[in-house]
Amino acid sequence: MLLSRYERMIARRYLLPGKGEGFIFLVAGISLAAVMLGVAALVxxxxxxxGFRAELFDKIVGLNGHAVVQGYGGRLPDWREIVAQARETPGITQATPLIEQPLMATYNGRVEAILVRGMRVPDIRSNATLKGKELSGSLASLTPGSGRIGIGSRLAEALGAQVGSQISLLSPQGQTTPFGTVPRIVSYTIGAIFEIGVYDYDKAYVIMPLGDAQSLLLMGDAVGVVELDTVNADQVGTIIAPFAARVGSRGLVADWRQLNAQLFEALEVERIAMFTVLSIIILVAVFNILSSLIMLVRAKTRDIAILRTMGATRGGLIKIFMVVGTTIGALGMVAGLVLGFVFLFFRQDVVWFIQKVTGQNLWDPSIRFLTELPSKPNPVEIVVIAAMALVLSFLATLYPAFKAANTDPVQVLRYE
Structure with a gap:
């Protein structure tokens, strides 16, 4: 929208407070602040x-794969053949055999529920979710027959254990006697303490070599699960369909959507609901812009009439008031983006500060799943938010602008 020199001058004067127009300027300032807060809140x-979805997806899928083949009865005796068939299937990039079994762990009289995860040593060392997450010790020390295991940081806190401590794992798969089955109790040395960043995993996971897990659970050469990674997690259903048809008689094939459907659907519903609710803030700010422009038109009625008698066109007046209102919205939008990005950069510091001031634990990992407040700005969503603020601000200028353009100078100046 191109403005002439006099139109730019008038628009600039209307943006700044004039004599006796402090209230109009206050309303316009409130409108700008409301747009800023609405845009910042949405961002x-x-x-x-x-960030929540991305972190949970990376951690959950990083440990559990895009899909899994679960053996009927918890066993896959022919897992090598399944792994070979998976690697021959187009789109499947990796097949990882493992054992996952809930057990109990004890140390110095403390007992905790755990989830034992047996993996081949190369898979432990190459797993992106585990790699570099050691707080103490090293996952490289986990070798077959070494008697060393890795445990999550929250589990270590709950047991009061550290690297070098010996903890006992209790397995119900024990020897059968005339008096019933005697649980197996096997001691292991903690070789590493890791922190994935998901509370439930850090509270329960115990990582050990696959052979040691098979011995502990008396599984022989069988495994419980084969994890599958694909080239595209969003297309996992289509990719694994031919493979599922081949191995369906030997195990149940399920992808990450089926395994975590409730969690990710809840996040998506909450995401849409929050966007809708917070958009109302911008809508309220737009009504403030509308009211401030209406008051400005009423206050400037005489000036507008004089401009019309001096040759100002209706189109010129429309452009002036559109520019005034849109400028308020644009400044609020830019300020909101800046405020939003500054908050996101210091988000964890803000959480810690509020916790310190209030004395309340605002970010309990046992409730929030993650240990820190995540963030992942989406450029497309940010552009949509900025465009929505600008479009609504522009629409709010239409009525005041046409109202000003339709001012009849004869009626206004009749008694001057």
Whole structure:
């Protein structure tokens, strides 16, 4: 929208407070602040929600794969053949055999529920979710027959154990006697303490070599699960369909959507609901822009009439008031983006500060799943938020602008 020199001058004067127009300027300032807060709130909330989904997806899928083949009865005796068939299937990039079994762990009289995860040593060392996450010790020390295991940081805190401590794992798969089955109790040395970043995993996971897990659970050469990674997690159903048809008689094939459907569907519903609710803030700010422009038109009625008598066109007046209102919305939008990104950059510091001031634990990992407040801004969503603020601000200028353009100078100046 190109403005002439006099139109730019008038628009600039209308943006700044004139004599006796402090209230109009106050309303316009409130409108700008409301747009800023609305845009900032949307950017912050949507980025945090995206961060939640991305972090949970990376951690959950990183440990559990895009899909799994679960053996009937918890056993896959022919897992090598299944792994070979998976690697021959187009789109499947990796097949990882493992054992996953809930057990109990004891140390110095403390007892905790755990989830034993037996993996081949190369898979332990190459797993992206585990790699570099050791707080103490090293996962490289986990070798077959070494008697060393890795445990999550929250589990270590709960047991009061550290690297070098010996903990006992209790397995119900024991020897059968005339008095019933005697549980097996096997001691292991903690070789590494890791922190994945998901509370439930850090509270329960015990990592050990596959052979040691098979011995502990008396599984022989069988495994319980084969994890599958694909080239595209969003297309996993289509990719694994031919493979599922081949191995369906030997195990149940399920992808990450089926295994975690409730969690990710809940996040998506909450994300849409938050976007809708917070958009109302911008809508309210737009009504403030509308009211401030209406008051400005009423206050400037005489000036507008004089401009019309001096040759100002209706189109010129429309452009002036459109520019004034859109400028308020644009400044609020830019300020909101800046405020939102600053908050996201210091988000964890803000959480710690509020916790310190209030004395409340605002971020309990046992409730929030993750140990820190995540963030992942989506450029497309940010552009949509900015465009929505600008479009609504522009629409709010239409009525005041046409109202000003339709001012009849004869009626206004009749008694001057």
């Amino acid at each position: 912050i909330v949507m980025s945090v929600m995206n």
